[in-house]
Amino acid sequence: MRILVVNPNTTQSMTEKAAEAARAVAGPGTEIIAATSQMGPVSIEGHYDGALALPGLLAEIRKAEAAGVQAAVIACFDDTGLDAARSLAGFPVLGLCESALITAGLLAQRFTVVTTLERSRVLLENLSRHYGFGGRAKVRAADIPVLELEDPASGALDKLRRQIELALEEDGAEAIVLGCAGMADLAYALQQDYGVPVIDGVSAAVKQAEALIAQRLTTSKRGSYATPLAKVYTGGMAEFAPSEG
Amino acid sequence: MRILVVNPNTTQSMTEKAAEAARAVAGPGTEIIAATSQMGPVSIEGHYDGALALPGLLAEIRKAEAAGVQAAVIACFDDTGLDAARSLAGFPVLGLCESALITAGLLAQRFTVVTTLERSRVLLENLSRHYGFGGRAKVRAADIPVLELEDPASGALDKLRRQIELALEEDGAEAIVLGCAGMADLAYALQQDYGVPVIDGVSAAVKQAEALIAQRLTTSKRGSYATPLAKVYTGGMAEFAPSEG
Amino acid sequence: MRILVVNPNTTQSMTEKAAEAARAVAGPGTEIIAATSQMGPVSIEGHYDGALALPGLLAEIRKAEAAGVQAAVIACFDDTGLDAARSLAGFPVLGLCESALITAGLLAQRFTVVTTLERSRVLLENLSRHYGFGGRAKVRAADIPVLELEDPASGALDKLRRQIELALEEDGAEAIVLGCAGMADLAYALQQDYGVPVIDGVSAAVKQAEALIAQRLTTSKRGSYATPLAKVYTGGMAEFAPSEG
Amino acid sequence: MRILVVNPNTTQSMTEKAAEAARAVAGPGTEIIAATSQMGPVSIEGHYDGALALPGLLAEIRKAEAAGVQAAVIACFDDTGLDAARSLAGFPVLGLCESALITAGLLAQRFTVVTTLERSRVLLENLSRHYGFGGRAKVRAADIPVLELEDPASGALDKLRRQIELALEEDGAEAIVLGCAGMADLAYALQQDYGVPVIDGVSAAVKQAEALIAQRLTTSKRGSYATPLAKVYTGGMAEFAPSEG
Amino acid sequence: MRILVVNPNTTQSMTEKAAEAARAVAGPGTEIIAATSQMGPVSIEGHYDGALALPGLLAEIRKAEAAGVQAAVIACFDDTGLDAARSLAGFPVLGLCESALITAGLLAQRFTVVTTLERSRVLLENLSRHYGFGGRAKVRAADIPVLELEDPASGALDKLRRQIELALEEDGAEAIVLGCAGMADLAYALQQDYGVPVIDGVSAAVKQAEALIAQRLTTSKRGSYATPLAKVYTGGMAEFAPSEG
Amino acid sequence: MRILVVNPNTTQSMTEKAAEAARAVAGPGTEIIAATSQMGPVSIEGHYDGALALPGLLAEIRKAEAAGVQAAVIACFDDTGLDAARSLAGFPVLGLCESALITAGLLAQRFTVVTTLERSRVLLENLSRHYGFGGRAKVRAADIPVLELEDPASGALDKLRRQIELALEEDGAEAIVLGCAGMADLAYALQQDYGVPVIDGVSAAVKQAEALIAQRLTTSKRGSYATPLAKVYTGGMAEFAPSEG
Incomplete structure (x- = not known):
């Protein structure tokens, strides 16, 4: 199996961290192909960054299609561009x-x-509701800029631990979900420390990708995710025009 | 008051239709400034078109900020880019x-x-739920490509009427909402014909814009819609980098 | 445009405050006509007051119909009698x-x-859910009897401020809604102080009224809000009998 | 036990029918006291009738309190005035x-x-949601004016049967609820005919009243249903003023 | 009326307490028949105990059917086996x-x-949602093993009181529900102490049973609760095989 | 990896079909161990069968624990006993x-x-809601007794196809889920025929099991799924008593 892990921000070190997490859980026959967006924000923090990350992300999805990958993982916890992809x-x-x-x-x-910043908290609450977990999942922000996760000296880990402890004490949390691709390397150690499942999204998504491929399942092209209709795109976006649909 | 009506697709005739609808309901002291996206799809039909319309849309929002408008209306019924804007x-x-x-x-x-196409139906059902109308609003697709609405000979109006009639007969609809900016010119005639309120989104949004300005209210910058943080954007998106936040 | 602002309680000073707020936001061509209920409670605090305010309120709505107003605002935050009106x-x-x-x-x-009293808190939570904001809006009671809002020396403002501060600190509130018509005069100053949008219901409702008139929209008479059927009313209520429907 | 069954409309024959249904299910030690509102509409069909029925209803509740009843049933399926009472x-x-x-x-x-009329259908859907049955209960209107239920020759029963049959065929209904107090006499025969539970609201409410009395439970006076605060009521409503709270 | 109160755990003293509560509220013509499961756990604390209590519970339901009872109450707050019964x-x-x-x-x-233990808290939250009270009922665990409720010296009552007080202070609770059959004897005294309704499930269920019998209503056999189809059961479960359906 | 696929009914041919589906999707290093319940119903159709299947199911889970499996799949679409297991x-x-x-x-x-029978339809609707898919998934019953799926001459496949076609035509279904373990062998052929994803639960569950093992994740023992407390079980259930917790 060939699975693309695409980082929709342009920071190469985050791509590498995600690829490493992906390879750690991938099955023996799975090849992880990592890609970094070539245009857009260096990190995705809130709606505006997320919107401008889309062309760079979708360009990588197109390239991957040509390169014959069998599934893709968008390595950002906001699920930026998921429906479009x-x-x-x-x-x-x-x-x-x-x-x-x-x-x-x-x-x-x-x-x-x-998750990282307060500005992403409600966005993730809304996503959680959209996915049917509104009554089961709470969201906490640890007040960590995304790129601080790349810097071990930033104190980010302490802030993250503090919120996990509050989740266990105050929320009645039975498990913890790490709400940023940049936390992928921390999951297992935190799970050992706190004695509850700690879920990393990159790992989770790679295994879902493998599961779908093994079941010979792919996105329905009936209704919501129908192939884009052929049409003209103008200006700087011309290259993205769908040729058929 | 100066209100921007921005068409996030690149079809000028749709912009004009939206601007006309806007001017028809605007208050005496309101100036409607119409803008058309300069890059992206000629119509927005589904998630992919919507994603690639964002840079063109946000570029117009930025220009308008510099030009001193007091509110903006995004003239697409999918609310493409609303959170980012x-x-x-x-x-x-x-x-x-x-x-x-x-x-x-x-x-x-x-x-x-x-609305127009089946591929937009679930997207609008999800939006409707997100806005709190999941239990009150149904969504029907009339199987009309968006640009057919620009062509009186296309038969689009008949298809639209057929769905309105089904909504009244089968859904118990007490009012009709026209689910595409390209239908803005049809609302009043349909209201006269069917004897129930028929709501056009462009008109509705312009009046909401005026209402907020008159109340001296603007988007909260605390939490979800905090100003984008200053950061580097790379590649073709560099011009969109926020300079402060 | 002629818009009625009707106070469903019988306290004239509250009517005046509401009318003032209405006039402050109304468009240049809008005439605000203020009316005070002529029978019922001096303030509406809870379900019982709300129920007995209805005849007085509906009498004013009837008079206004005869007087040719184009829209009405019921100046009570409980939305007392809204469906009947x-x-x-x-x-x-x-x-x-x-x-x-x-x-x-x-x-x-x-x-x-x-809002004011604890007894109104759950009532407003239920209204908020009914309107589709159950997952977005919290409600706090400031323990202020409604008529204390008419008395600057009552300490009511301090109690209100305390709850706004708790909303910002504990609820993650991105905006504040003032939950009583008697707070209409405080909104803008509080907005300036706290740096988040502070919404007054009277102002909001007047602008919605203008928006609907401008769009030539009125209440659907199909289904839920069908005109009352002609029938006999007995006893003290005889004058309210609908003559046709 | 003494239980009041109060008809909030002023039609005596409906009171008698409700009282009969109440007595048929009441326990051996229960006295059913029937009362008819002395002012207001002759039937309650939609929001406006419901609002103007309130003073007459609440007057009966007050009298009953003085007369020492231990519980009251409001004999209207819209639950008119329930919170106020x-x-x-x-x-x-x-x-x-x-x-x-x-x-x-x-x-x-x-x-x-x-239920009876289309104008009551959404009102009952909203009530059903409010009570937590939104996902379990559907509502159908049989197009029967309430007072036709008093007239055996009206054809009302046939219309009712038709909707029950559609409920069984199309809704997957496992039971039927009769949505008007005026249908109280029909429940058992319909249950025998259709082989599914058919529930009459008057019977159900009387048994709930007895159940609460036997458990020595009464309405909580903490929060939502706190006793009305003492205050002045003016005009025709002066007699309703709460004297203490 | 003959009503079975069946304790699905095997602790006789809990059966007696439930039977006592049942008899205290039952109507004059009601005979309460108490039964204790003859196989399974001595108390039900969490999903596993609940699952293994089912055969013992269902055996008592079968015996009661043969013995001519008219309704049954399952005396466990988890509603263990309710749908199967x-x-x-x-x-x-x-x-x-x-x-x-x-x-x-x-x-x-x-x-x-x-309720008693933390492991039952979410189970009851889910039940509460399933019954339509997700937005109205909170659940608190008092950290009391079920059988400690049988021991006056265990300190269980103090823990229970502490949670009731927190419910009143922090949850805005207007009433309290005791979330374990083993608390049935405490309800009235707690109600007197705290001045809000305190509901015991055994009492509530017995009165609902009487109410249904008086209304000549029983479980619908159409759809969800259709009689089990005749089929072979093997091994230790053979005796439970339905003989027709 | 060693994964148990346990059939909670006692029909060996259904176990074999499930095992076959499991092996078809399992990764190269995965051993599928199939087990059939040794006591209980020959098929699970509704709540009663489901309840009596639990001891046989849990006995197999216990044996598997001793035998060192790393995950288990309960091969029944009702998710019978999932929380207990x-x-x-x-x-x-x-x-x-x-x-x-x-x-x-x-x-x-x-x-x-x-799914198969009407009696399971609402059960699955409730499960679907519980898992967060209430707004996304519809449930249809094809009127097929479970064991007819084992008999190619029964006409079951035609009934199933008819419901799939109605789902596509009337529900706007973008994908189909086969709602019975006994349909596991049909998924791929139906997917080829209808051109939309057709999901088999056995395959899906096996891949989720592998995914969790690869991520070193297991059920949280904090809260809802805490290990059963040590206690006495009596009668025929004594062997199931938890020895520690």
Whole structure:
């Protein structure tokens, strides 16, 4: 199996961290192909960054289609561009938030997502509701800029631990979901420390990708994710025009 | 008051139709400034078109900020880019779907949105739920490509009428919401014919924009719609980098 | 445009405050006609007061119909009698709670309503759910009898401020809704102080009224709000009997 | 036990029918006291009638309090005035819709309410949601004016049967709820005919009243249903002023 | 009337306490028949105990059918086996949680269930949602093993009181539901102490059973609770095989 | 990896079919161990069968724990005993309904579950709601007794196809979920015929099991699924007593 892990921000070190997490859980016959968006924000923090990350992300999805990958994982916890990528691609596309929530839901009745910034908290609450976990998942923000997760000296880990402890004490959390692709390397150690499942979205999404491929399942092209209709795109977006649909 | 009506697709005739609808309802002291996206799809039909329309849309929002508008209306019923635009702009930004649904909700307990293509139906059902109208609004697709609405000979109006009639007969609809900016010119005649309120999103959004300006209210910059943080954007998106936040 | 602002309690000073707020936001061509209920409670605090305020309120709606107003605003945050008034009137009728919540929803993802007494808190939570804001709006009671809002020396403002501060600290509120018509004069100053949108229901409702008139929209008479059927009313209520429907 | 069955419309024959249904199910030690509102509409069909029925209804509740009843049933399926009566009375107050829905919920997972007029359908759907049965109960209107139920020659029964049959065929209904007090006499025969539980609200409410009395339970006076605060009522409503709270 | 109160755990003293509560509220013509499961756990604390209590419970339901009871109450707050018993029995079957919640719902808008162990908290939250009270009922665990309720010296009552006080202070609870059959004897004293309704599930369920019998209503055999189909059961379960359906 | 597929009914041919489906999708290093319940019903059709299947199912889970499996799949679409098994086992336990729904949710916005008998329809609707798919999944019953699926001459496949066609035509289904373990062999052929994803629960659950093992995740033992407390079990259930917790 060939699975693309595409980082929709342009920071190469985050791509590498995600690829490493992906390879750690991938099955023996799975090749992980990592890609980094070539245009857009260096990190995705809130709606505006998320919107401008889309062309860079979708360009990588298109390239991957040509390169014959069988599934793609969008390595951002906001599930930026997930619906658009599913419409575009002929292979399944997985988001970190959706994959992590459904994985947590197999292990616990109630759980807490710990994300980076307050501006992403409600966005993730809304996603969680959209995916059907509104009554089961709480969301906490640890007040960590995304790129601080790349810097061990930033104190980010302490802030993250503090919110996990509050989730266990105050939320009745039975499991923890790490709400940023940049936390992928921390999951197992935190799980050992706190004695509850700690779910990383990259790992969760890669396993969902493998599961779909093994079941010979791909995105439905009936209704919501129908192939984009052929039409003209103008200006700087001309190259993205769908040629048929 | 100066209100921007921005068409996030690149079809000039749709912009003109929206601007006309806007001017027809605007207050005496309101200037409607119409803008058409300079890059992206010629119509927005589904998630992929919607994603690639964002840079062109946000570029117009930025220009308008510099030009001193006091509110903006995104003239697409999918509310494409609404959250991103609200984060970016220092003035209120209105979407057609949200504005039309809240308007319908003031006039009727149950209503039906009639949109263009089946691929947009579930997208609008999800938006409707997100805005709190999941239990009140149904969505029907009339199987009309968006640009057919620009062509009187296309038979689009008949298809639209057929769905309105089904909404009244089968859904118990007490009002009708027209689910595409390209239908803005049809609302009043349909209202006269069917004897129930028929809501056009462009008109609804323009009046919401005026209402917010008159109340001296603008988007909260606390939490979800906080100003984008200053950061580097790379590649073709560099010009969109937020300079402060 | 002629818009009725009707106070469903019998306290004249509250009518005046509401009328003042209405006039402050009304468009240049709008005439605000203020009316005070002529029978019923001096303030509406809970379900019982609300029920007995209805005849007085509906009498004013009837008079206004005869006087040719084009829309009415019921100046009580409980939206007392809103459905009955919509059934009765041939023009749109707006409630403060509904208008304020939809206005807040255009500006923020999460917000908090601050109302007067604990007995009104759950009533407003239920209204908020009914209007589709159950997952977005919290309600806090400031322990202020309604008529204390008419007395600057009562300490009511301090109690209100305390709850706003708690909403910002504990609820993650991105905006504040003032949950009583008697707070209409405080909104702008509080907005300046706290740096988040502060919405007053009277202002919000007046602008919705103008918006509907401009769009030539009125309450649907199909289904829920059908004109009352002609029938006999007996006893002290005989004068309210609908003559046709 | 002394239980008041109060008809909030002024049609004596409906009171008698409700009283008969009440007596048929009441326990051996229960006295049913029937009362008819002395002012207001002759039938309650929609929001406007419901609003103007309140003073007449609440006057009967007050009298009953003085007469020492231990519980009251409001014999209208719209649960008109239920919250206000609960606030006023020192004894439990039951509504037909709430009592019938919770009874049906003990017998079936899915059921259908058959009511009279289309204008009441959404009102009952909203009540059903409010009581927590939104996902379990459907509502159908049989197009029967309430007072036709008093006339055996009206054809009302045939219309009612037709909707019951549609509920069984199309809704997957496992039980039927009769959605008008005026149908109380029909329940048992319909149950025999269709072989599914058919619930009458008057019967259900009387048994809930007895159940609460036997458990020495009454309405909570903490929060939502706190006793009305003492205050002045003016005009024709002066007699309703609460004297203490 | 003959009503079975069946304790699905095997602790005789809990059966007696439940029977006593049942007899205290039963009507004059009602005979309470108490039964204790003859196989399974001595107390039900969590999903595993609940699952293994089912055969013992269903055996008692079968015996009762033969013995001519007219309704049954399952005396466990988890509503263990309620759906299976309803499918099996030709008479109505009541659960404590469902009966207590609907009773509380007649008395208060918001209430709190106080149960024994944390492991039962989410189970009851899910039940509460399933019954339609997700937005009205909170659940608190008092950290009391079930059998400690049988021991006055265990300190269990103090823990229970502490949670009731927190429910009143922090949850805005207007009423309290005791979330374990073993608390049946405490309800009235706690109600006297705290001045809010305190609901015991055994009492509530017995009165619902009487109410259904008086209304000549029983479980629908159409759809969800259809009589089990005749089929072979093997191994130790052979005796449970349905003989027809 | 060693994964148990346990059939909670006692029909060996259904176990074999499930095992075959499991092996067809399992990864190269995965050993599928099939087990059939040794006591209980020959098929599970409704709540009663489901309840009596639990001891036989849990006995197999216990044996598997001793035999060192790393995860278990309960091969019944009702997710019978899932919560109890998760509490008992030290390894993850997967249900067919939950696994199939989350898989479908990765591929489509709206989908339809086609199950066997009407008596299971509402049960699956409730499960679907519980898992968060209430707004996305519809359920249809094909009127097929479970064991007819074992008989190619029964006409069951035609009934199943008819419901799939109705799902596509009337429900707007974008994917189909097969709602019975006995349909596991049909999924791929139906997917080829209808051109939409067709999900089999056994396959989905096995892949979820592998995914959790690879991620070193197991059921949380904090809260809902805490290990059963040590206690006495009496009568025929004594062998099931938890020895520690």
